[in-house]
Amino acid sequence: MPVFHQSDAVVYETHGSLFRSFVTPSRGSRELCAWQLTVPAGLIGVEHRPDREEVLLVVAGDLVVTVDGTTATAHAGSVVLVPAGSEFRVDGGPSGATAWVTTTPGLEAVTADGTRIRPPWAR
Template sequence: MPIIIPEDATIFSVHGSTFRAYVNPGRGSEQLCAWRLEVPARQVGVAHRPDHEEVLLILHGDLAVTLGGVRATAHTGDAVLIGAGAEVRIDGGTEDAAAWVTTTPGLRATTADGEVIVPPWAQ
């Protein structure tokens, strides 16, 4: 049965945030990747440009999202569409926050200093 419980999620900690991988090709998905992103309060994110679209659904808390140079606050229940190639940075709000993130397999992201990130939760 394709039910993945929280205890079965693969956990990664990167740049101060936690990524709990639920869906990716390693779990049998052919076209989707999905994970829970947990961002501590006041955490400063890393600006990067993903090469695939991503959608974030804010599960709880607030996240400051800078997308294409425009900063806005996403609240519980809000969805954020990040276009392929758009520069994005996600910062924590005043309390811990979490978002559900969905994209397609093979996602890579490039930071401002040229580092290419190949997140294992999206492969």
């Protein structure tokens, strides 16, 4: 059973947040991708529309999430389901947050201005 440690993560910074990638097809997974997301306090995220479902488990702090125009605060221990095709934005709460995110390989998203995002942590 592969075990990945923090030191094994491939780290990306995008739109002010950190993405620590652990599980991807390029690292041996066939059906899942998983990464740790760190969002700084007060960060306003970028609205995007993912083409696959995502699940976020908040492990520390608070995330302010907006899905299809509905905004809620997700505290440590909360789980957020982001449906494929929904308009989604994640903002940092007052102290920032850390979450684990999972999806299926090949995730792509489109921002409000039409920019296509193909995150390497989902490849």
